[in-house]
Amino acid sequence: MPAEIVLMLRAIDYGISFFSGRKARNKEERELQRKFVEAFREALNQTRGYIADRRDNISEVNRAREMQLSASWNKAGLCGRDLEPQGDFYEVYFKKSDFWADPKGWDLSENRELDISLEKAEDEADKYLSK
Secondary structure, three states, X not given: OOHHHHHHHHHHHHHHHHHHHOOOOOXXXXXXXXXXXXXXXXXXXXXXHHHHHHHOOOOOXXXXXXXXXXXXXHHHHHHHHHHXXXXXXXXXXXXXXXXXXXXXXXXXXXXXXXXXXXXXXXHHHHHHHOO
16 A cells, blocks of 8 residues: 555544543633644644655755744644643644754754654553543
C-alpha cells in the first residue's frame, strides 16, 4: 500500500479516536476540544507533509513553510492551553513552534532532554483526550 494512503488512513484513525476517546462535559468544553483537535491535526499533517517532501527530495528547505509550521504548532498550543489552563500537556506544541521558527538555530545542547517528536506530540494529545 502506498505510503500516502497509509498516512491518510492513520490520520483518519487518529481523528476518530480523538473524538471518541474523551467525552466533553459541556458545550463549551466540546467546542474547545474541537478547536484543539482541529489545530493539532492541521499542525501534525502539515509537518508530516513537509518532512515527506524533504525526505523525497520534492522540496528544499522552505522558510515560508517552516514559519507556517511554527504558527500551526503555536495555535495547537494555544488551543490546548484554552482547553486545560492548569495542565501542561500542550507545552510540547509550544516547543515544536519554537523549533520550526528557527530549526538551524535550535540548540540541541539546551534541549537535549526535551522530546518534541511527532510521536510525543501525538502521545500528549492522546493522553489528554482519552481521560
